[in-house]
Amino acid sequence: MSSPYIVLKQETRMFGAAQVMNGLIHFALGHIWMQLYIRQNELFLLTYLPIVLISGYPFGASFFYVVSGIFAIEAEKRRSPKLLKYTIKTNIYCSVLSVIGIFLTVAEITLFLVKPVKIQWPQCPAYASLV
Numbered sequence: 001m002s003s004p005y006i007v008l009k010q011e012t013r014m015f016g017a018a019q020v021m022n023g024l025i026h027f028a029l030g031h032i033w034m035q036l037y038i039r040q041n042e043l044f045l046l047t048y049l050p051i052v053l054i055s056g057y058p059f060g061a062s063f064f065y066v067v068s069g070i071f072a073i074e075a076e077k078r079r080s081p082k083l084l085k086y087t088i089k090t091n092i093y094c095s096v097l098s099v100i101g102i103f104l105t106v107a108e109i110t111l112f113l114v115k116p117v118k119i120q121w122p123q124c125p126a127y128a129s130l131v
Contacts, residue, residue: 016072019094023065030058051111052104061097068094 033053040048052058068090075087 012076013073016069016074016076019065019069019072021069023062023069026058026065027062030062033058048112051108052101055104057097057101057104061094061101064090064094064097 030053033050037050037053068087071083071087071090075083
């Protein structure tokens, strides 16, 4: 006989907090990547277009991670079946987004390695002595 109450583990709130922190870190790293790309484009006039950054993945995925974490935290506090459904759905969306992010990153690295581009490193001593 099933009970009308939802039984959740105590780790749900910690899992939600970790997801929120993951989303915020994801957004911050995406913002840093955007700033580095803008600076690189201004200084070196390179035509390198990062696929992951142009797709908006760091910012869209971070939004879903934060929302999923908030749902997980609220699901432990209120324990309603509707909120639990939303929590499970957003966790599934975040899992799919993580797999998409892995594929985008692998594609980014592969395209960068395949393209014959001269890498400019102004911090390298050999490059600094040529200037």
